[in-house]
Amino acid sequence: MRILLPVLVFFTALSLGGCHLDNTSPEGLELNLETKGPQVVFDLDAEPLPEIPFPNDLATRLDATSPTGRRLNISTMAPTKLESELRGFADKIDGWGTFSQISVRFDAEIDATDVWNRQQTRDLGDDALYVVNVDPTSPGFGEYVPLDVGGGRFPFALENRSNYFPNDTRKGESNLIFETVNEDLNGDGILQPEEDTDFDGVLDHANLFPGGTNTVDDLMTFYESQTHTLIVRPVRPLRERTTYAVVLTKRIVGVDEEPNDGIPASPIRSPFRYINHTRQTEALAPLEGILADLGVKLELVAFTWTFTTQSTTHDLEMIRRGMYGDGPMAWLEAAYPPDMTHIDAVRGPKSKRPRHMAYGEDVANIVEFALGAVFDGVSEESKTVMREGMLNVDYIVAGSFDTPYFLTDTDGLANADNPQDDDEVWDLDPVTGATRHAPQRVTWWCAVPRKELNANPDHPFPVVIYGHGYTSARLEMLGFAGSHARAGLATCAFDAQGHGLVLDKSISENPLVNILMDTYDLQMILTSLTHGRARDLNNDTVLDAGGDYWSANTFHTRDVVRQSVVDWMMMVRILRSFDGTRQWKLTKDDDSVLLDVDGIAGIAGDFDGDGKVDIGGWDNDYYAWGQSLGGFLATIALAVEPAITAGAPVAGGGGLLDVSTRTTQGGVVQAVWLRLLGPLIVAQPNPEKTGYTDLFWWAIDVNDDRGLYIATLGPNELAPGDTLRATNLRSGEHDTVRLDENHQARLAVAADAMSPTEKRARLKLPELTERFIFEGRMALDMELGDPFEIEVFDGETAERKRVVQSFEGEEPVKWQGTFFGKGSSLVAPSEGFGFKRQSPDLRRFLGLGQAIVDAADPANYAALFQRPIDYSDIEPERSMQRRALVIATLGDSNVPVSTGIAIARAAGYIGQEVDPRYGKSQDELLIDNYVVEGIAESKRFGEDVGVMLYDADDLDNDTDGYDAPSPADPLRITVTNPDGSMSGLRLPFIFPKGEHGFMVQSPEKPFDIDTFMVNQITWYFQSKGRVLSDEPCLATSTCDFFKPTPQPREGL
Structure with a gap:
């Protein structure tokens, strides 16, 4: 309880x-x-x-x-x-x-x-x-x-109903929030112990419409009957x-x-x-x-x-104004000047070519390796197209800049190796401008097009800023930079807060990889790309990219999202500062072979040394897009940064708690839901001894879950029908369950536990080496978490049979830099709220949770697309009109497609009045045809059609070979903005079962929807948001408006 x-x-x-x-x-x-x-x-x-x-x-x-x-x-x-x-x-x-x-x-x-x-x-x-x-x-x-x-509009149906950790009493049920089980087996209206399947002391009834039986279609999501x-x-x-x-x-x-x-x-x-x-x-x-x-x-x-x-949006507006010397945070302008601090070496010290530039032809030779680092299952045809796309790129450069970082440690535990910021929140007063801050290095890279592709040769290239996905890195941009370059658009990307490229040792220590890089004179490029912002969050020596990004710590989640938007605004500001007169102010790190600025001097923004700014500039156009996490950030950045001309958020979501209640995204389910529902104590049958039962902690390990062995109880100590009670001895909170006939049970009790990074600092753990990880450090009993007790009571007599108050295994349990040896006090290994699935307490918590994260919710910023923030007092030459192409990939379950559609709805793009083409509103068309639900496995169109989604936009004009149901008149929502530009929503059909975003070009498909989408975004940007084309030639890159790819250069 x-x-x-x-x-x-x-x-x-x-x-x-x-x-x-x-x-x-x-x-x-x-x-x-x-x-x-x-x-x-x-x-x-x-x-x-x-x-x-x-x-x-x-x-x-x-x-x-x-x-x-x-x-x-x-x-x-x-x-x-x-x-x-x-x-x-x-x-x-x-x-x-x-x-x-x-x-x-x-x-x-x-x-x-x-x-x-x-x-x-x-x-x-x-x-x-x-x-x-x-x-x-x-x-x-x-x-x-x-x-x-x-x-x-806000469905609760799950694609994976059994994703919520061992021995879930509601495993297989349709949703997380509302009850779907009728416990009154004998119909007497009185709760018997054997009827209480979730052990909450309530005689549960399915929360369905009267007479309803279907736990999805008949579920009352607007009324909690209990x-x-x-x-x-x-x-x-x-x-x-x-x-x-x-x-x-x-x-x-x-x-x-x-x-x-x-x-x-x-x-x-x-x-x-x-x-x-x-x-x-x-x-x-x-x-x-x-x-x-x-x-x-x-x-x-x-x-x-x-x-x-x-x-909701005011903090970011004040920060943005402050960067340009306006408002209560005007001090930001001088404290964080718009300068690149470092340019990375990508070639070795013996190279005879500019060490900071990787030519497009060079990168084309390592495309296969690079794609494999961020994308799965890339076809040979895709690799060929990617190699050709790199010929549109003149060169790639990388480096870093300092951003105002508002998540600095407040506990006094941080050091150079342990920033101790994985639980921090902003402390910002937008009225006075007071805040806690410190500079943090942001790592970036940019792909600059070939000069012959510049539509305006006397001016620098416009810049597209791409946002990568959750646990990914800036390298992801490589999949799209060639397409943008062909249209005369430079592409930049940076590692979001806490993210960076983390290569497996099979890659980073593979001598063949080193040979490959040496062959193409790119000896330092991996060193540059792996120099990111990821930290080790569980003391195992491995960096955890984005490990603390999505969490049940809702304030931290709110502020890591907002921090990445601050970084986005800072990068735009730096690019805008390339005015042709400003000089580089780079830093040379003498103790690092990575940060090498030899030969880089003169005009800021002139990377190739020809005396001209290559990208950016004050009056240039900037564009924002990204997928998954990048789609979230691009939505917000477009709303708060007036220098961005247009944006295309892909596979992002509006309603962050709506995302969490349906997502199947690996890492998010664990990081959010194991903290909400745990920590758990689970009972499982011993695999070797019949009648014996093993007890485990089930705990959160950054954004993964793991079982920690506690004890094994014999049949005389614990048998089916016996009662288990776990008690937090500090708080008195407890949970009571019954062991089932399969020797399974699950208990959840709210608890505190020291985080791994705090443990590292407070216990003064030694340098994280393989030797240390092997030997571990003995846990200091109750110091690391709340003390617990597990009691066993006889199912018939209620007599207490057994008490567990310590770890009883012969082998020590290694856990995040420490280990629990035999006799160590039984303490919670990770923190959690201890809620039960399908409970009113959980529903109420999520209600407040959404209010907490609203200041970082893309839906609230999308609402500003049609009533934009007015920066005209400090940006009189910039249009305040927000131009957005919102893209939600059909059947997406990682970031549920319903939440991508919610962004477009929040922006006012989806019609609520009757559309004469359909006899209903556009919103109703999407709801009635289960586009918003987005679960192909439900077979909504009958067994004959099978696992299939409704293709509302039919962008392929029935040529992709899937024969998906679609309207006679494709939806393809497009609105004309007051200034004549275009905005809209596109719903690409990638696969019949759905997909999270889209990959690099896939020319082997009958209709290459991946290429279509990349080109649609590219041309939307190239037109400054004034053309939203659905021409089929986008799928083959053969439209008349595409320039031919230049020939490879010789003698570089």
């Missing part, structure tokens, strides 16, 4: 009454007429913590230093330091989420089906509830917020720093127990004398006039409350 629920709001000083200064009682908007219907739960005395409608301004405190005048007021009491710190950081947020759930609990069941029916029509006048902008200072004052109430909680989502993100009202009408009624008695069901009711809390009457004053426009009178309102949204 969890002694403290994770997210319910605690008020240290709040009364239901209050009084006016003239000693009169405050009043609400309208008197509450008592009914017998379900009452809104508003209980400040509830245990363990108060329960109120969420989000709610009554759960904030006034703060004059906050941009909104408010900050959240969340109790920091929690069973773990992990959760307590999270709550403490939440207290600093200046408002509620803009793309998170809105929920309200009732004390009895409501007619959820009627609510659902009302909310599916376009007739607002008949809706059961509303969310409206009641902020007179907002440009959107009076707006009604379109709501998704089980409308299918707690009588209504849950809705805004279709598009709300405006930041804005006050909204949630309005529940009397059209929401209780369940009619006697449907044939002629007496209608009673409507819901307020918990107060009035239809609102009197502290919110003033904020709700505009509501009556707003509702009147719909013909809804105040007397129809059953209950209403307000909440104010946070500053």
